[in-house]
Amino acid sequence: YPIATYEVKSGYKVGIKYSRIIVNDHKIVDDLVKQGVKYHKSNTLEPPKNIPYHLIRHFIRGYIDGDGSIIINNTKYGLSFNVSMVGTDSVLNYIADYFMENNLIRTRVKHEKRHDYDIVSSCRWGGNIQAKKILDHLYNNSHCYLTRKHDRYLKLCEIM
Numbered sequence: 001y002p003i004a005t006y007e008v009k010s011g012y013k014v015g016i017k018y019s020r021i022i023v024n025d026h027k028i029v030d031d032l033v034k035q036g037v038k039y040h041k042s043n044t045l046e047p048p049k050n051i052p053y054h055l056i057r058h059f060i061r062g063y064i065d066g067d068g069s070i071i072i073n074n075t076k077y078g079l080s081f082n083v084s085m086v087g088t089d090s091v092l093n094y095i096a097d098y099f100m101e102n103n104l105i106r107t108r109v110k111h112e113k114r115h116d117y118d119i120v121s122s123c124r125w126g127g128n129i130q131a132k133k134i135l136d137h138l139y140n141n142s143h144c145y146l147t148r149k150h151d152r153y154l155k156l157c158e159i160m
Contacts, residue, residue: 043119045087047094056098061138063087063095065146070135071124072152081156082126083134092123099125104134132160 001023008016023029038044051059064070068085085092092111099105111121125134135153139145 043088045091047091057138058142058144060095060098061142061145063091064138065149068149070131070149070152070156072155079128079155079159080126081128081131081152082124083131084122084124086120086122088119089121092121096123099134102137104137105130128156128160132156 001021003019003021005017005019008014008018033039048059064083064085067087068083071082071084073080073082085095087095089111093108096105096108100108105125109123109125111123113121125131135156139150139153
């Protein structure tokens with residue numbers, strides 16, 4: 001199946017280009033399900049159960065690359081950075097527990113939902129010191145990451 005490039009025409013991030021593959025083959029879909037791929041992953045995702053502890057930070061970095069953000073706000077005091085992500089409450093709690101165990105955060109943040117009927121939540125840790133502490137831990141000696149998010153981390157390092 002071809003990989004096609006599209007451009008966002010309305011809503012959030014108009015003009016941003018993205019690529020996607022659409023597979024309409026029932027056998028391929030059935031084979032993927034047999035391998036553990038799930039329908040509606042965002043609404044049912046659970047934390048990994050058998051990941052070695054020393055690899056959890058790499059999992060979280062990849063999770064942020066896919067379902068998170070490194071947000072830069074331009075305030076009257078200068079640039080302000082936040083680390084945020086969306087996911088099921090169980091995944092967000094898993095990540096928050098890891099952050100607390102590694103002294104990256106001091107307290108849990110409240111999960112927020114856009115609407116009461118939403119399944120997924122969002123959470124955010126902010127402030128340059130806290131964001132840098134989290135990102136230093138996630139990017140330390142790492143070679144696999146989404147370049148545009150890593151570039152935001154490097155921008156934070158420049159001002160700290």
